[in-house]
Amino acid sequence: MTIEKTAVALAIALAVSVTATAAEVIGAGPAEFENRCAVCHGLEGRGDGPFAALLLHAPADLTRLAADNGGRFPADRVRRMIDGREAVASHGPREMPIWGRELLIEYQHSSTGIGAPETYVRTRIEALVDYLRGLQAK
Numbered sequence: 001m002t003i004e005k006t007a008v009a010l011a012i013a014l015a016v017s018v019t020a021t022a023a024e025v026i027g028a029g030p031a032e033f034e035n036r037c038a039v040c041h042g043l044e045g046r047g048d049g050p051f052a053a054l055l056l057h058a059p060a061d062l063t064r065l066a067a068d069n070g071g072r073f074p075a076d077r078v079r080r081m082i083d084g085r086e087a088v089a090s091h092g093p094r095e096m097p098i099w100g101r102e103l104l105i106e107y108q109h110s111s112t113g114i115g116a117p118e119t120y121v122r123t124r125i126e127a128l129v130d131y132l133r134g135l136q137a138k
């Protein structure tokens with residue numbers, strides 16, 4: 001790992017651990033997005049977050065998902081992309097964190113333990129999908 005990569009990994013780990021608490025308290029898409037996604041995708045989701053320049057691939061402009069898909073928001077693809085567990089199995093490593101796994105770990109470490117682990121992960125991802133649906137350029 002280069003120093004730059006290590007710094008990025010550390011900063012992400014930090015961002016993620018800070019978030020867990022904020023998102024737990026607020027529990028909604030906007031806070032989760034700001035805390036976990038904006039570093040790369042930017043506060044407005046345009047792919048211009050502070051880490052964007054350090055990545056090999058530009059983070060997607062998340063306001064154009066519907067426009068680039070014939071005007072229809074590709075909810076299912078977005079859901080699978082955020083989760084990432086399936087993509088990793090089929091395509092190998094990627095730069096975007098595997099949120100399905102992060103959320104599962106968060107569930108296992110939380111004392112609340114509401115519902116089944118998979119339900120927890122899916123509910124959190126769904127809040128993000130809803131939030132992204134609202135960000136789409138008209």
Ligand code: HEC
Nearest residue numbers: 036037040057058059060078081082094095096097099128
């Ligand atoms: C470390 C930087 C980073 C973080 C943090 C990050 N992403 Fe990404 N994201 C990327 C990159 C880079 C891509 C482009 C695909 C790739 O190379 O992995 C991407 C792609 C995506 C895509 C696919 C867009 C498409 O065209 O299909 C979605 C959806 C997405 N991110 C949502 C999110 C959400 C939601 C979060 C927060 C939970 C998040 N990202 C956090 C870097 C990041």
